[in-house]
Amino acid sequence: MELLHQLNIGLHIVCGTLAMLLGLVPMLGRKGGAGHRRFGRWFLLATAGVLLTAVLGLAVFNFRGYLVGIVLLSVYQAWSGFRAVRRRATGPAPLDGWVAAGFLVSSVGLVAGLRVIELVWTPGIIYSTLGALVVMTIYDLARFRFLALWRRTLWRYDHLWKMISAYFALVSAFTGTVLPQYKPYSQFGPSLLGIMLILGFGLYYARQRPLVRPGVSAGSAAA
Template identity: 85%
Template sequence: MALLHHFNIGQHIFCGSLAMLLGLVPMLGRKGGAVHRRFGRWFLVATAGVLVTAVLGLAVFNFRGYLVGIVLLSVYQAWSGYRAVRTRAAGPTRLDGWVAAGFLAGSVGLVLALRFIDLVWTPGIIYSTLGALVLMTLYDLARFRFVPVWRRTLWRYDHLWKMISAYFALVSAFTGTVLPQYKPYSQFGPSALGLGLVLGFGLYYALRPGWPLPVLPSAAG
C-alpha cells in the first residue's frame, strides 16, 4: 500500500508540474490560435490528472482536508473556464448548473467539516479558498438570469478569469506545500499575483473590442 501511495504522489506531482508548464503557453501567448487551443486542452488534461490523483490520495491513502479545498477550487475553475467557451453561443446548460451546484454543496460541506479536521495550512487561507469557490459557483448559477448579456460579452471574461485563476490555484497548492517555511505568503502569494493578472488582462482586453478567444467545434453540450 505504501508503494502505491508513493506512486500516486509521484503522479500527482508530475501532473501538477506539467499543468503549470503547459498553462503558461495559452496564458501568455497569442489568444485564439491553434497553439492556444492545443496547450489549453493539454492543460485541462493535466489538471484532470491532478484531480484524479488527489482524490485517490485523499480518499484512499491519506485524507488531508486542507488540500481538498484548493483541489476543488482549481478543478472547478478550469472546468468552468473551459465551459465558458464551449457554451458561448447558447449559454450555460443544465450540465453547468448541476456541476456548479455539486461543487457548491461540496464546498459548504467541507466548511462544516473543517472543525473536525487538523488544519495544517493557515485557517484564513483555507476559508478564503472555499469562500472563493462558493462565490464562483453562486455566480455561475446566477448566470442563468442574464444569459443574453453573458453570451454577448461576459463569457470572454469568464474564460479569462477562471483559467488564469485555475492556473494560479495550482501554483498556490505547489508553493504552499513545498515552501511551508514561508507560510502564509507561499499560500496566498501566487493567488494574489493571479488576481492581478486577471484584472490587468481584463482591463487590457476591455479596451480592445472583439479580442479573440479559442474557437471550439461545438457551442453547446
C-alpha cells in the first residue's frame, strides 16, 4: 500500500508540473487559435490527472480535509470554464445547473465539517477557498436568468475567469505545500496574481469592439 501511495504522489507531481507548464500557453499566448485550443485541452487533461490523483490520495491513502476544498474548487473551475466555451452558442444546459448545485451543497457541507477537521493550512485560506466556490456556483446558477447576455458576451469572461482561476489554484496548492515556511503568503500570493491577470484580460476584452455586430443574433455569432 505504501508503494502505491508513493506512485500516486509521483504521478500527482508529474501531472501538476505538466499542467502548470502547459497552462501558460493558452493563458499568455494568442487567444482562440489552434495552439490555444490544443494546449488548453492538454492543460485540462493534465489537470484531470492532478485532481484524480488528489482524490485517490485523499480518499484511500491519507485523508486531509483542508485539501478537499482546493480539490473541489479546482475541479469545478476547470469543468465550468471548459463548459463556458462548449455552451457559448446555446447557453448553460440543465447539466451545468445540477453540477453547480452539487458543488454548492458540497462546499457548504465542508464548511460545516471544518469545525471537526484539523486545519493544517491557515483557516482564512481554507474558508476563502470555499467562499470562492460558493460565489462561483451561485453565479453559475444565476446565469439561467440572463442567458441572452451570457451568450452574447459574458461567456468569454466566464471562460477567462474560471480557467485562469483553475490554473492559479494549482499553483497556490503547489507553493503552499512546498513552501510552508512562507505561509500564508505562499498560499494566497499566486491567487492574487491570478486575480490581477483576470482583471487585466477582462479590461482588455471590454475595450475591444463588440463581439456581436448589430443585426446578428448571439447564437449565429457564437456558432
